[in-house]
Amino acid sequence: MSFPPDREDVTASVIGLGYVGSCLAATLADRGLRVFGVDVNELLVEEIAGGGSPVQEPGLTDLLAQGTASGRLTVGTDYARTAESDVVIVAVGTPVHGRGELADTQVRGACEELSRHLRPGQLVIVKSTLPPGTMRRLVAPLLEKGGLRCGTDIGLAFCPERLSQGTALAELRSLPVVVSGITPRDAERAERFWRRALGVETIPCSSLETAEVVKLANNWWIDHNIALANELGKFCSAVGVDVMEVIGATNSAPKGGGNINVLLPGVGVGGSCLTKDPWMVWRTAREHGLDLRSVTTAREINDGMPGYTARLILEEIAKAGKRPDQARVAILGLAFKNDTGDVRSTPTAPVVAALADAGAEVVLYDPLVDPAEAEKTFRTGLAPTAEAAAEGADCLAILAWHREFADLSFADLRTRVSDRCVVVDGRAHFPRSTVESLTGLGFAFRGIGR
Ligand SMILES: NC(=O)c1ccc[n+]([C@@H]2O[C@H](COP(=O)([O-])OP(=O)(O)OC[C@H]3O[C@@H](n4cnc5c(N)ncnc54)[C@H](O)[C@@H]3O)[C@@H](O)[C@H]2O)c1
Structure with a gap:
């Protein structure tokens, strides 16, 4: 079977049209793909279908409206049409309870419903952030409930989303996509898809778990770095110097492959990712008998x-x-x-x-x-x-x-x-x-x- 990303007319479904899903669906449609977006939230679907945007992101309303007007982007609440797509991308929310326990209702709901509509040859790509092991332990068995096997009948890849809100649309077209698959063949299929669909570089990972950890490491680093900047700010205040001047000069020193890169201090860390991803790390570590104090310290400083x-x-x-x-x-x-x-x-x-x-x-x-x-x-x-x-x-x-x-x-x-x-x-x-x-x-x- 010739896998669809090798064809010019590759089609995609995006499940979950929140921040990540709506930005991705609009961008894929703008890049010329036929895209079907599905969400359980009827109001959100109506808003997009009516030319609006469910989230505030510079340029997104126009891009969504262009997509729907051109007919390349259609949206709905019924998963049945995902069966028409070559690639199905899952971008539902993965919040946590308390200190890092995955609240898996959205992922479960999406995978179970999708399993009823999958057909052989499709490639499922999960973008939602997950604790290591979740793709293999939870996502694959749920997708297989419909009777098709991941890695043989359908492809399964994990490609975590690393965009930042505020610059999401530009980043989708420039950030390298981290790619992993349940088999090497599925990883290769996903790589071909992203290169074709977004025109971006891909970073192959040797396992699903590696890519799961990469995503968490990204946000662990950011949260930790902001905590350093915040304490540096307090320190600069105490000794009477300007933290911006200090950071500007500090960051001029080369280290590793680039420069030192202390981020900026501020009123705190919020949003849906930086406040939870480090806790996913902390909790998974605890399940492995490890106490990761840098996570709790950074979270405490930023909070x-x-x-x-x-x-x-x-x-x-x-x-x-x-x-x-x-x-x-x-x-x-x-x-x-x-x-x-x-x-x-x-x-x-x-x-x-x-x-x-x-x-x-x-x-x-x-x-x-x-x-x-x-x-x-x-x-x-x-x-x-x-x-x-x-x-x-x-x-x-x-x-x-x-x-x-x-x-x-x-x-x-x-x-x-x-x-x-x-x-x-x-x-x-x-x-x-x-x-x-x-x-x-x-x-x-x-x-x-x-
Ligand atoms: N927001 C960000 O900046 C960002 C950046 C990188 C990665 N992520 C990760 O991407 C994922 C999505 O984040 P988000 O901010 O877009 O979340 P979000 O809460 O904005 O959107 C999730 C969407 O999924 C929909 N949904 C829930 N259950 C569903 C189901 N069963 N079927 C179909 N749709 C369903 C919800 O209605 C909602 O519209 C999360 O794992 C998050 O950690 C987010």
């Missing part, structure tokens, strides 16, 4: 940053001679990450809660966050504009920096805020020149590690 940021804001308010219960704090940027509207596990929520607990009036603004999501997460509505949020504020706390904020006029905001207003940079965003112009306008300034 402590919202409280640290709230204290820093309250300290600056006290310096201006105000009690917290007399203060008004405008938070600009609520998402867990710059340039996204995602408030899942956002570290800004505990900052808002801590300020409110201290008695401060907190006003929220984020141009990318869906107002209904904001209401659910923060139990309060959004100001209509940054200018409205800033009225009478004693503190402008920038806790996520979006491209839209580049148009903010701090000279204009200065006329709206209170006399002794402090700008708090919770994302280590402002270069020294901006800090100087802010202080020139009469703002006080504070940043993490600055």
Whole structure:
């Protein structure tokens, strides 16, 4: 049988149209593939079919709309049409309970339903993040429930997704895809598919488990590196130097195959991946009798940053001679990450809660966050504009920096805020020149590690 990725008209289904699935489905359709997207969430499916986007990602709404308008991208809730595809990609959510126990309902649901529609010759590629061993122990047996054998009747590959929200669409077309298969032949099929479908490099791994660990190692490294940056920030504050200057100079030194690459400190780590993937590592390690302390330490440091940021804001308010219960704090940027509207596990929520607990009036603004999501997460509505949020504020706390904020006029905001207003940079965003112009306008300034 000639395997489909060798044909020009290869077709794909994408199961799970959340962040990863919708970005991937839209990109594959844009690259010329016929794509069927399936999700159990009817509202989400209707939204995409109607020209909208279920998530805020720069460029995604247009790409999805182009895909549906061209007819190359169709979406639905019924798995039956996955049988028409050469390749079926699974991108459902893999949250964890507590400290790293996989909440496998979505994976189970997707694999069981898919097993009813698989046909010989198809290649199933799982993108969802999984603890090592899950592909072999859980996914393969579930897919085989329909009677077809993985590795013989159908192909099975694990190719973890490593994109970052905010830059997802560009990364899908540039990041090398890590590839593994239940057999070497399935891994090769998956490699051919990604090279053809996305035009990217592939990184072959010798086993499914290796690729499962690679994905976790990526996020373990990021979480750990951010924890280092956060402690470096606290250290720089204590000894009176600017962490951005320190990191800039530190990162000029070569090490290994590249340079030292200390990331930036900030208000904390959120989103659906960095907060759970290190715990998947920790839990799997424990099941093997290993206690991985770097995971718990990094998680603890990063989880402590919202409280640290709230204290820093309250300290600056006290310096201006105000009690917290007399203060008004405008938070600009609520998402867990710059340039996204995602408030899942956002570290800004505990900052808002801590300020409110201290008695401060907190006003929220984020141009990318869906107002209904904001209401659910923060139990309060959004100001209509940054200018409205800033009225009478004693503190402008920038806790996520979006491209839209580049148009903010701090000279204009200065006329709206209170006399002794402090700008708090919770994302280590402002270069020294901006800090100087802010202080020139009469703002006080504070940043993490600055
Ligand atoms: N969000 C990211 O930045 C990111 C990056 C890399 C990897 N990942 C990983 O990719 C996976 C997906 O993440 P996400 O952020 O897109 O999740 P998500 O929660 O945004 O989307 C998951 C989607 O799957 C759907 N779904 C659940 N059960 C289903 C079923 N049985 N059949 C069909 N659809 C079903 C849900 O309705 C939802 O729309 C996770 O394993 C995550 O860890 C996420």
